[in-house]
Amino acid sequence: MPITVQVPTPMREQAGGKAEVAVGGATVRAALDDLVKQYPGLAPKLFDGGKLRPYVNVFVNDEDIRYLDEMDTAVADGQVVALIPAVAGG
Amino acid sequence: MTDPNPLDRYSRQMRFPGIGKAGQEKLLASRVTLCGCGALGTVLANTLVRAGVGFVRVVDRDFVEPSNLQRQVLFDESDVRDNLPKAEAAAVKLRRINSAVTVEPVVADIDRTNVEDLCRDADLILDGSDNFEVRYLVNDVAVKLGKPWVYGGAVGSQGMTMTIIPGETPCLRCVFEAAPNPGDVGTCETAGVLAPTVSIVASFQAAEALKLLSGSRDAVSRELLMVDVWENTHKRVKVAPLRGRKGQCPCCARRNFEWLDGAHGTQTTTLCGRNAVQVSHRAAGRLDFEQLAGVLRTSGPVTFNKFLLKFQLEEKGEPFEFTVFPDGRAIIKGTSEPDRARTLYAKYVGH
Numbered sequence: 001m002p003i004t005v006q007v008p009t010p011m012r013e014q015a016g017g018k019a020e021v022a023v024g025g026a027t028v029r030a031a032l033d034d035l036v037k038q039y040p041g042l043a044p045k046l047f048d049g050g051k052l053r054p055y056v057n058v059f060v061n062d063e064d065i066r067y068l069d070e071m072d073t074a075v076a077d078g079q080v081v082a083l084i085p086a087v088a089g090g
Numbered sequence: 091m092t093d094p095n096p097l098d099r100y101s102r103q104m105r106f107p108g109i110g111k112a113g114q115e116k117l118l119a120s121r122v123t124l125c126g127c128g129a130l131g132t133v134l135a136n137t138l139v140r141a142g143v144g145f146v147r148v149v150d151r152d153f154v155e156p157s158n159l160q161r162q163v164l165f166d167e168s169d170v171r172d173n174l175p176k177a178e179a180a181a182v183k184l185r186r187i188n189s190a191v192t193v194e195p196v197v198a199d200i201d202r203t204n205v206e207d208l209c210r211d212a213d214l215i216l217d218g219s220d221n222f223e224v225r226y227l228v229n230d231v232a233v234k235l236g237k238p239w240v241y242g243g244a245v246g247s248q249g250m251t252m253t254i255i256p257g258e259t260p261c262l263r264c265v266f267e268a269a270p271n272p273g274d275v276g277t278c279e280t281a282g283v284l285a286p287t288v289s290i291v292a293s294f295q296a297a298e299a300l301k302l303l304s305g306s307r308d309a310v311s312r313e314l315l316m317v318d319v320w321e322n323t324h325k326r327v328k329v330a331p332l333r334g335r336k337g338q339c340p341c342c343a344r345r346n347f348e349w350l351d352g353a354h355g356t357q358t359t360t361l362c363g364r365n366a367v368q369v370s371h372r373a374a375g376r377l378d379f380e381q382l383a384g385v386l387r388t389s390g391p392v393t394f395n396k397f398l399l400k401f402q403l404e405e406k407g408e409p410f411e412f413t414v415f416p417d418g419r420a421i422i423k424g425t426s427e428p429d430r431a432r433t434l435y436a437k438y439v440g441h
Binding site: 008009010019054055057059062063064066067082084086087088089090 | 126128129130131217218219220221222242243244245246248249250265266267268269281283288291316321325326327328329331332335362363
């Protein structure tokens with residue numbers, strides 16, 4: 001079973017309209033690299049100069065990677081990587 | 091309302107063990123500043139005033155428009171017809187709902203020059219805004235003054251909320267380091283917004299407010315809550331370990347209040363949900379609408395009341411509508427480009 005990346009609404013246009021994308025990789029970095037390989041249009045949405053954009057938060061099984069091992073956080077098949085940007089309106 | 095037993099109206103709420111009579115008395119003695127009175131803000135104000143929060147300051151820069159009525163629960167068609175500012179229109183309704191509490195409408199744009207004054211005497215700050223500039227300003231001021239605040243955001247079918255208690259929980263910048271660039275995430279204009287999304291988010295915020303103000307701090311949510319009413323998802327994620335982000339959070343760890351100090355933020359704001367830009371340009375005194383109307387009439391139709399002046403203009407075949415407030419601020423409809431708006435402002439209103 002692959003890793004599932006949950007794509008937030010504002011990024012779905014660049015992900016072929018998909019809410020979830022199956023990827024491979026042993027770390028968050030590898031998983032997101034695979035995501036961007038499948039959908040290159042997501043690269044500028046997610047990264048700026050190779051670094052994750054500061055308003056995009058990444059959760060692995062509901063834990064924020066910033067208190068795990070950041071982009072080196074291990075991911076295993078069957079796990080969920082959620083990309084969560086701040087919600088603006090109101 | 092002359093009521094021999096003024097607490098009767100809160101009987102169902104007091105019967106709830108989490109609040110009780112002691113909690114109700116705390117609510118009646120508490121003060122809230124509500125930053126923004128649009129979709130989230132009207133639900134928040136409605137709930138708090140009904141619950142008996144003793145003092146509610148409602149701050150909003152905007153006026154009521156037809157497209158607000160789908161979700162902004164305190165407004166109706168007569169408010170649109172009368173061109174009323176949202177804060178004033180809300181205050182009229184809120185006083186009708188509960189005459190025993192104090193509602194203070196403030197028609198103003200929240201910026202770094204006034205946010206501290208608006209929040210200093212409040213026990214709690216609530217986010218009813220539609221933009222990150224206000225949220226980061228509120229975050230700065232809340233951390234600086236040590237006051238709790240509740241963030242809420244809603245776009246499309248998706249919403250998010252988080253409670254910030256300085257010194258106890260992560261602040262907004264611990265969790266979201268920087269504001270998205272315009273266009274990077276959805277706005278109410280590009281993605282639309284459903285009324286239930288807003289009601290749910292604001293109701294969660296209101297529940298947090300009731301806990302904080304009635305003295306049940308232990309019951310406060312320590313997680314980031316996300317809902318999607320269309321995709322049927324509801325998720326809470328743990329954010330507590332992000333507090334101070336290993337001493338690096340500019341706001342709550344280093345106490346650099348960058349938004350309050352003006353390192354971030356601009357004089358123009360593109361407004362969520364409309365093809366419009368707000369230009370903040372504080373006049374030294376209050377504008378004389380009669381005089382301004384006289385000048386503008388040579389370029390297009392002008393109407394005004396004591397709260398705002400409307401001016402319609404056609405330039406190179408494109409229609410624009412200016413709404414000018416007595417403090418010199420203007421909302422320019424017909425463009426979403428800050429530069430264009432700034433130019434139009436300078437041309438017709440500026441000095």
